[in-house]
Amino acid sequence: MPFQKMVTEMKEDSCRKLLLNVAERMPELVFDISSALKVDDKVEPEKPNTSIPGWCTCHNCQDMPSDAENLCCDTRPQNCISQRPEFDIYCFEPEVLDIANVMRNDVLVLAQDDDINRRRRHAAYRQFVLWRCGHLGTGNSVVVRSCCVLRIRRTFSDRNRQYRGFLPNRLV
Template identity: 35%
Template sequence: MPPPAMQPKAKHLTNRYFISYFYSQYSVLNKKMNRFEPYTNEPMPAHNEEDDVEVQQVVQEQQNRLINMDWCKCQRCSHMASFDECLCCTEIIAIRETLERDQEVTGPVTCITEHPGFDPVCLNVWTLQLSIGRGRRHRNKSINEKYRHASYKNFVRWTHGYLGRGNRTILPACVVKTIRNHFQSETYVGFKYPNI
């Protein structure tokens, strides 16, 4: 027998109606009891000046990367359009691992663009033609745009492995500069975050 609060108010309800009425009342009561409204009566957190200082430091670092080249350790990078793209190959773990992995064969290399594998993977036209294939995606692009896009993809595959469809990573400035110099175009797009 349900508790008195759950018993039907009307005496003429049959068992079938009683069961449905019971469950409907039980679900309403259950929802009221389990309602969770965080911070309903909690005071707002106090303003923290340390957070403001950290934000100012991050903004200052971003502006510095756009102004000067202190962030480049390989000495082959160039200024890029956005803060995100101002990235040296020595700052990316996957690229450092590629350089360390191949160090016995290549000797000491300071930049990934100096690696003996960079030219055949990213700049060789025959390799890039294989990567482009016969897809419809590149139909309206110039040949240099096709090669540049395939070169970027080959570089990511070589250093990071397969990321999966729609997943992107920012390329270092030295790689972008070398590929753009090799496959020139009138306009460049730069890195775009994927649509969510």
């Protein structure tokens, strides 16, 4: 029996239990499910914003230094990953970022960076990747979405506004 047919034939109580079980195991899916269920009947059409790049659908991106970094989360503006509550929890809680840094430095035997904003900014990028992609392993990397990079940079800014951007072959 196809999954979709099985779910539509489930009783409301069983469906509710299934969703609660999924939410406990994979909380990030709750937001994907809720965004898929939203009805946009009452949403007014968005006015075109000329500062939004053509490749951006969430309206929170801007052109990045390289083509590889011009990557959107591909959601509607109201569902942008960079605006989700779990993004705040995983990528902006100072305690989470500090613990992640201490663990990384211990495992890789690295000295702690003295610049707290740079340390937390880089930890936020790593937390985002871990949250959205899982553990990638040494030598593997992915591009963090432009909207998320911009929000992380605004929160943990460099005093000179100097950012390295995506380095595909970076090992550490």
